[in-house]
Amino acid sequence: xxxxxxxxxxxxxxxGSLKLSCTASGRTFIGYAMSWFRxxxxxxxxxxxxxxxxxxxxxxxxxxxxxxTISRPSVLGTVYLQMNSLSPEDTAVYYCAARSSTTAxxxxxxxxxxxxxxxxxxx
Numbered sequence: 303x304x305x306x307x308x309x310x311x312x313x314x315x316x317x318g319s320l321k322l323s324c325t326a327s328g329r330t331f332i333g334y335a336m337s338w339f340r341x342x343x344x345x346x347x348x349x350x351x352x353x354x355x356x357x358x359x360x361x362x363x364x365x366x367x368x369x370x371t372i373s374r375p376s377v378l379g380t381v382y383l384q385m386n387s388l389s390p391e392d393t394a395v396y397y398c399a400a401r402s403s404t405t406a407x408x409x410x411x412x413x414x415x416x417x418x419x420x421x422x423x424x425x
Contacts, residue, residue, distance in 0.1 A: 304328035304414055306398045311419030314388055320421060322383040324398030326414075334413075335406035336374060336381045337361075340394035340421075347397070351383055352406025361407045365391075388423045395420050 310322040324336065337352035351372040352361040360372050371384045381398065396419050399412035 306414050306416035308398045308416045308419040311421045313422045316389055316423055316425050318388050319386045322396055324381040331400050334400045335403050337399050337406045338383045339397045342394040349408035354406055355404035390423045390425045393423050
């Protein structure tokens with residue numbers, strides 16, 4: 303069974319940091335582009351960050367650019383989302399997703415999704 307498992311969410315004060323992890327099991331994701339999405343209560347799911355299959359290109363939503371960093375130290379391993387300068391507007395469930403293409407980004411079809419991890423930022 304193919305799974306993407308997110309971890310690292312939690313409760314943090316505004317201005318703080320969290321690091322999310324996305325680990326795959328059941329298959330490898332060599333060459334797959336990986337992305338993070340989020341969904342806040344009452345809102346649609348939105349793209350926040352993506353990384354290409356090779357790890358050489360990254361993509362960010364304007365709302366997180368300059369604050370957050372997506373990385374994949376090894377194409378075989380975990381994908382991370384380092385979130386700095388968090389604000390209450392970042393409160394959401396964060397999802398990891400993978401697509402069988404080298405390119406990541408919004409408005410693209412993703413083949414696999416994780417169950418999500420809750421991030422709550424208090425003011």
